[in-house]
Amino acid sequence: MNPIQEYFYKISEPERSILLFLRKKILESDPENITETFSFGLPFFKYKKKMLCYFYFSKKHKKHYISFYHGDQLDYPELISEGRKKFKILLIDENTDLPVELILNIVEEVKKYIR
Template identity: 40%
Template sequence: MKALDNFYLRQDEPIKSIFFALQEIILSTDKDITHELKYGMPFFCYKGKMFCYLWTHKKHQQPYIGIVEGKYFEQSFLIQEKRSRMKIMLLDPEKDLPVKRIKSIIQQALKLYKTGVVRI
C-alpha cells in the first residue's frame, strides 16, 4: 500500500470520507493535477507545482483545504491565521460539503498558475 493511500485510511470518520470526497473533487478539476504525499499530508500539484493540500486543524478538529497561494484571495471564508502565504478553508464535518464553493476556489487557484500569476 502506498503511503498516500495509507494517509487516507488512517483517518477517522467522518474526516476520512470528507478527504476522499475532496480528493475526487480536486482531481476531477483538471487533467494536469497530480496527487502526492508531501510533508506527511496529501498535496495536489498542477504541473509539478503545489497548489493545495488537505489537513485537519488541530485547534478546531476540522478538516480543511489549504490553498498554497491563498494570499491572492479575499474570500471571507478563507482563513489566514499566522500564515504569510497560505489560507485555509475549514469544513464542518457535521454539514454537507459546500461543493460549489470548493470547486470555485480550486478553479480560481488553478487560474493563478494557468495565467502566470504563479510561476510554474
Template identity: 40%
Template sequence: MQLRPIDDFFEQQTEPNKSCLLSLRALLLKQDPFITEEWKYKLPSYYFKGKMLCYLWIHKKFNINGVPQPYIGIVDGNKLEDADLVTEKRVRMKILLIDPTDDIPVERIEMLIKNLVLLRG
C-alpha cells in the first residue's frame, strides 16, 4: 500500500526530526476541530476553516549540532508580536524554530495557535 504524499513526508524524515514533526502534527491538529491538514506546495499545511494557518518544514540553514531545525511557518505571522518568531526575508510569514533534541514548547505553541485562530476567526 502506497502512503499519501503527506504521510510519506513524515515517514522520510530522520530522527530526531521525524519524532519532532510527528508531535507537532498531532499538537496542531488537536488545537481546534476546524483545523485540517492538507498537502499543499509539497509540504504539510494546516488550515482553519479553509484558510491557511501554518505549515511544517525543516530549515536548511539553522541547525543544532548538525541537525537541521524543524519549524512552524506561520501565515500572517507579521501580525503577531513575539520575540521568538523569525521574519527572515518574508513579508507576511514568520517562523518558529523548534529544537528537535529538546522538549517541544507545547504551551507556547498552543498559545500561538489560539492567537492565529483568533486572527483567522
C-alpha cells in the first residue's frame, strides 16, 4: 500500500468513504492539472504542481476537513479561518449531505489564484 492509501485505510467508516468520494471528485474535476501527493503525512492536491488543498482532521471540532490554500482570498461563509493566514477550512459533517458543488466551486476559485 502506498502512503496515500494507508492514510485513508486508517480512517474509520463512514468518514473514509466520504473522503475517498471527495478525493475522486476533486481529482476528476481537472484530471490533466490536479495531482495528488503525500506531504507532511497528509494527502495534498496540487494544481499544476502548486498547492491547492488537503484533507486533515480537526481535534477541536472532531471532524475531518478540507483546507484550501489562498483561503484568505475566498469569501464563503462556510469556510473557517481560525487564525490561519493563507488557509481556510471546510468541515465535513458525515451526518449531512456533502456540499460537493460548493467544494468544486471553491477548488475552481482557488485555481484562479495559483500562478
